Amino acid sequence: MSIRGASRLVGINRRTGQEWVNGRNERIGTTKPGRKAVRPAVQPLVGTRRESLAHPRRDEWVGRRRRISDRYLSEEERIRIADLRREKRSVRSIAAELGRSPSTISREIRRNCNPNLRPSHTGYYRPFAAQRRAEERRARPKSRRIDQLPELRDFVQARLDERWSPQQIAEVLRRDFPGDPQMHVTHETIYRALYAQADISLRRELTRRLRTGRSIRKQRRQPDRRAPRFSHPMTPISQRPLEAADRAVPGHWEGDLIVGPKNGSAIGTLVERSTRFTLLVHLPNGHSPGYFRKALLAAVEGLPPHLKRSLTWDQGAEMAHHYAFSEASGIPVYFCDPHSPWQRGSNENTNGLLRQYFPKGEDLSKYTKDDLDAAAAQLNTRPRKTLGWETPAERFTELLQSDPTNHSVATIC
Numbered sequence: 001m002s003i004r005g006a007s008r009l010v011g012i013n014r015r016t017g018q019e020w021v022n023g024r025n026e027r028i029g030t031t032k033p034g035r036k037a038v039r040p041a042v043q044p045l046v047g048t049r050r051e052s053l054a055h056p057r058r059d060e061w062v063g064r065r066r067r068i069s070d071r072y073l074s075e076e077e078r079i080r081i082a083d084l085r086r087e088k089r090s091v092r093s094i095a096a097e098l099g100r101s102p103s104t105i106s107r108e109i110r111r112n113c114n115p116n117l118r119p120s121h122t123g124y125y126r127p128f129a130a131q132r133r134a135e136e137r138r139a140r141p142k143s144r145r146i147d148q149l150p151e152l153r154d155f156v157q158a159r160l161d162e163r164w165s166p167q168q169i170a171e172v173l174r175r176d177f178p179g180d181p182q183m184h185v186t187h188e189t190i191y192r193a194l195y196a197q198a199d200i201s202l203r204r205e206l207t208r209r210l211r212t213g214r215s216i217r218k219q220r221r222q223p224d225r226r227a228p229r230f231s232h233p234m235t236p237i238s239q240r241p242l243e244a245a246d247r248a249v250p251g252h253w254e255g256d257l258i259v260g261p262k263n264g265s266a267i268g269t270l271v272e273r274s275t276r277f278t279l280l281v282h283l284p285n286g287h288s289p290g291y292f293r294k295a296l297l298a299a300v301e302g303l304p305p306h307l308k309r310s311l312t313w314d315q316g317a318e319m320a321h322h323y324a325f326s327e328a329s330g331i332p333v334y335f336c337d338p339h340s341p342w343q344r345g346s347n348e349n350t351n352g353l354l355r356q357y358f359p360k361g362e363d364l365s366k367y368t369k370d371d372l373d374a375a376a377a378q379l380n381t382r383p384r385k386t387l388g389w390e391t392p393a394e395r396f397t398e399l400l401q402s403d404p405t406n407h408s409v410a411t412i413c
Contacts, residue, residue: 078127166190232323251309254347275395289320
């Protein structure tokens with residue numbers, strides 16, 4: 001419909017309808033004195049020419065205000081909430097229609113309603129008034145509660161002088177002032193007041209009372225903004241062949257390092273998933289990516305092709321040359337998800353068994369290759385319940401003998 005026809009149908013003046021669609025001009029000198037420039041109240045359909053000219057994307061600026069994120073309720077959603085409330089719809093049905101959590105809708109109605117009216121009154125929740133309240137509440141910057149209340153600030157400063165942590169202070173405030181919400185702050189609020197260093201915030205010397213002693217907050221990268229760990233992209237474990245999951249097909253390996261004090265020394269460990277056969281990688285020259293690639297290639301050199309199906313590793317820096325290793329050995333490398341050691345369960349269990357031979361806190365560089373071979377031989381000749389009380393060496397020998405072209409059974413085992 002045209003703006004004139006839509007305005008007549010709604011019952012407003014055509015010029016008012018024009019302002020609802022396009023907003024009032026925000027350029028200086030084009031608005032009438034005493035009249036505020038406002039953004040459009042009606043959002044046009046996506047993809048129309050009017051939207052491309054008058055309405056920027058959500059991540060752009062409208063006048064001097066940035067469009068709010070989609071995680072917050074929009075004015076259109078508030079209008080829809082008001083309409084559905086008039087239809088006597090429940091909070092859960094409103095939430096389902098808007099694709100929001102029921103608690104979000106309940107909190108929105110409770111925060112932005114008219115507290116002087118009954119919930120059944122038609123004016124209890126008005127969408128445009130609710131939008132204004134939300135925008136006023138979202139306005140920044142806001143003064144901190146610690147800056148506004150001297151009693152609260154003195155309480156926090158006194159406990160920081162006694163070397164209390166911000167979390168301890170926040171919990172004691174709730175315990176000592178149960179009926180005074182103004183005295184309740186989170187530990188994050190205390191940290192922000194310490195690091196902001198405004199003129200009326202907490203004293204600067206109080207940062208030395210913190211456990212870390214930092215005067216500024218250490219910035220940490222967000223997971224979705226991390227730089228790639230390796231120069232060649234990693235292949236995630238989700239792309240590993242499904243045959244590796246049930247352990248029915250041999251030739252799929254798991255690997256990791258056991259390290260000495262301060263990561264100064266290490267031993268590489270390889271475990272075959274179906275037989276639990278263990279290979280140990282001697283690292284006399286350290287575990288930098290270059291040295292580690294050469295040592296790992298030497299460890300798998302004698303394996304037949306049917307036992308070189310895959311290698312699963314964590315995202316340790318020692319595998320930075322994984323691409324070169326795969327090209328030289330023919331073994332594709334798959335990487336576990338961060339903080340997911342259960343994706344290499346056999347290897348983690350073996351590393352725990354190896355600590356009986358290489359205790360934590362010891363310098364692992366003092367062990368020779370013969371020491372590593374002796375420890376691996378003992379592990380591989382132990383009967384395992386999961387193998388029907390056969391040994392990993394017996395199972396692995398059967399796999400090697402099943403390959404007629406292989407003549408290195410004795411060398412590997």
